[in-house]
Amino acid sequence: MSELKTTPEVCGMGHSMKRKEDARFLRGQGKYTDDVVLPGMLHMDIVRSPYAYAKIKSINTDAAMAIPGVHAVITGDVLKQYNLHWMPTLMSDTQMVLPTDTVMYQSQEVAAVIADDRYIAADAVEAVEVEYEPMQAVVDPFKSMQSDAPVLRTDKEGKTDNHIWHWETGDKDSTEKAFQNADVVVKENVYLPRIHVASIETCGCVASFEPAEGKLTVYMTTQAPHAIRTVVALVAGHVGLSEEKIRIISPDIGGGFGGKVPVYPGYVIAIAASVVIGKPVKWVEDRSENLQADSFARDYHMSVELASSSSGKMEALRIKTVADHGYTDAAANPSKYPAGMFSICTGSYDIKNAFTEMDAYYTNKPPGGVAYRCSFRVTEAIHAIERIVDVLAQKLDRDPADLRMQNFIQPEAFPYQSALGWEYDSGDYPRALKLAMDTIGYDDLRKEQAEKRAKGELMGIGLSTFTEVVGAGPSKDFDILGIKMFDSCELRIHPTGKAIARFGTKSQGQGHETTYAQILAEELGIPAAHIQIEEGDTDTAPYGLGTYASRSTPTAGAAAAKAAHKVRDKARKIAAHLLEVSEEDLEWEVGKFYVKGSPEQSKTIQDIAFAAYTNHPQGLEAGLEATHYYDPPNLTFPFGSYICVVDIDPKTAEIKVRRFVAIDDCGNIINPMIVEGQIHGGLTQGLAPAMYEELIYDEDGNILNGNFMDYLLPTAVETPNWETDRTVTPSPHHPLGAKGVAESPTVGAPPAIANAVVDALSHLGVENMDIPITPYKVWQVLKEKGAVA
Amino acid sequence: MSKHTVSIDINGTTVTKEVDSRMLLVHFIREELQMTGTHIGCDTSSCGACTILMNGRSVKSCTLYTVQANGKSVKTIEGMEEGGALHPLQEGFHEEHGLQCGFCTPGMIMRAAELLEKNPNPSEEEIRWGISGNLCRCTGYVNIVKAIQYAAEKMQKEAA
Incomplete structure (x- = not known):
């Protein structure tokens, strides 16, 4: 967006407005779930399995119940009386709330204690005696797929193997033919390990059932409160919880990143406990529980092949993936897309033939497959293509930037139909890459690299030129449990010209209270400072599918614009009445209607709002408000070009990110300050899995790093000073030309870093390294190649 | 007990x-x-x-x-607020967009308060090491560093 349409006082789109929500957070007055205290509230704590796979022979709760202050110990057998011991996952698989006979992963919930305070609850957890009969866990999906592997999901009648689903897309035959006829074929096995979003606030809830009214209120850490309400009604309708009596409140959330989309057993147990006991029950997990039992991300084993002509024209892409989902498929993808938007894997390149297939398996690990600040498996897809493009460049002895330029989808080709079925809305990939190369001084870096290499120094330059796909999504293809993935805005203009707007989404730090107000300010001319934004209370907000997968701006942001347009349509009628002209004689300019050819005759939106309540035309309803449910016509396709420079100490193998330039294009921008902040955070969550994070299990299914002392999040010391810039290619179908941004950098950064490290080692014959790329891994490679003693 | x-x-x-x-x-x-x-x-x-x-x-x-x-x-x-006025660190976090979800923010501010007490004019490197015991998952630390620099500058001006 080049020019601002509004003044700093109005603060519409394009202004770096300081955030409205900061006022409470800066003073320690944010209200997060664990800050909620209700009269008579009890505390819940959970007994968890020490084994990854075991029969439960007995659970003795006598000693726990004997502790003063303990109200109840809830087991699977208790829930079974209400048929609440199992629940559906968002992928229509099934998951235990509490087990009656078998535990399927380490740290699985086994029983829950309800007590007067958290200390007594913790004592009682220790006092619950569980007798287990351990069984040999199946941890590796390649073992799980063997015909002689034990069948893990014996709860599923007739199940004879551990296979969950097969998914494929693309033209298998034409792809096969293109591979047969290709001059050059490269192939790599690329693994994206299991990681965890690890938001600094863990998950939890306060469930409060009021027996007299039969009303359930749940304060919970959820990114999708409306969907949760419907799920609770569907799962617990048979015990009398009817949807109009369920209120989900998502208060301030301390980071989500996808980990607060699923329904975890702890929520359900707390709700059940509150209903049974008739008092509010608080459950907040600790960090170990969060890392060890909540949904993981990634865990894709990909076999990636790329075919090209000898001149470097990419002809065909083929990817075969094994997905480890743990003991149940508890991902949070749209129903028709069990592997999310993995089919974006042709990336930014014009590849005419592509085929991808995937098989998902059960193992004795925690369930999941959710996002880690990534929209539906895009990170996995982009890592595969961006790595294999570098492998091809190495094979052809071509510069990786040059090879990318040759194969980009060209700006005039948009809207572009990809081989795997997407219609990319807009893009200008060469411009973004050129800006990145100019910013970082690419040619000089290559010269420096050659000089250093001659001296035995290790320096690498890595590129990633990715395309994202966000904004799910159009109702013809996108739903979760059948609920279409629209989103909503309900807008009310007050008599004094101020406004309140409520949304079906839920911010977890993205700054919606500021950016949504700016969208409405842009469309109505009411100062953003005078527009109150609310989300997260299902009793007051319009229905929506929530905030994840960078969907809020593409869906709810568009709904805000559309609701404002409806308000403007009515405002025009009122203005015509006030000015005694016909509607057609009026022109809109930000904040007012004026008479064509006579601009001194005008009515501001504030004049019109007052008249809507004090002097509305006869025959027109009083008031000035509108609701819009926005069903996007297409997804949006943000993109970017990243270049990373690393230096590796040849003796210690320490990897230092010297520079990282990120050029992002997310279409028109609502608030540049917030967009840049989102990119900083996303890049850091790209750095994290590229160099530090992985959930590690031993062969018995024991987690080896299930706490923050062992699971390494980058600190300010490891995180480089990100250099960001942008190009702007508006989305042609979004009312604001915006695309969504928060996840692009998490998608784009890991391959840039991996490519840089591999580039530093390529002259030694290194073609691929799996992330996280640690100094130890690099040292092993150096040793193997004889580069260190 | x-x-x-x-x-x-x-x-x-x-x-x-x-x-x-x-x-x-x-x-x-x-x-x-x-x-x-x-x-x-x-x-x-x-x-x-x-x-x-x-x-x-x-x-x-x-x-x-x-x-x-x-x-x-x-x-x-x-x-941290004094007489209804935000502490320079609180102001800095607001001005420099040093917070997103706000969950780590109070801890960051309290840690930075001691850092600036001991070292009123820290380098970027010293700030980064100084807050390395505090994790933030949202901001990538860039703007937190700027927020602390903002506060350092303001506090030095006020002290002068």
């Missing part, structure tokens, strides 16, 4: 209460005093969301017992 009477100066007001010997200081602050600006993120003193000042030193209140604060002065995020 044995009980102890503790007397602690919290943000300038002395509080005297009877507590269990095992009650963690963070729970005392959050649950006994209902001051919920101090957060819990990890239980292993790794994340710093619970950072407060005790006798002027930044400490992680999730790994201290309440009884260890007996007779000492404690400052939390709720005590």
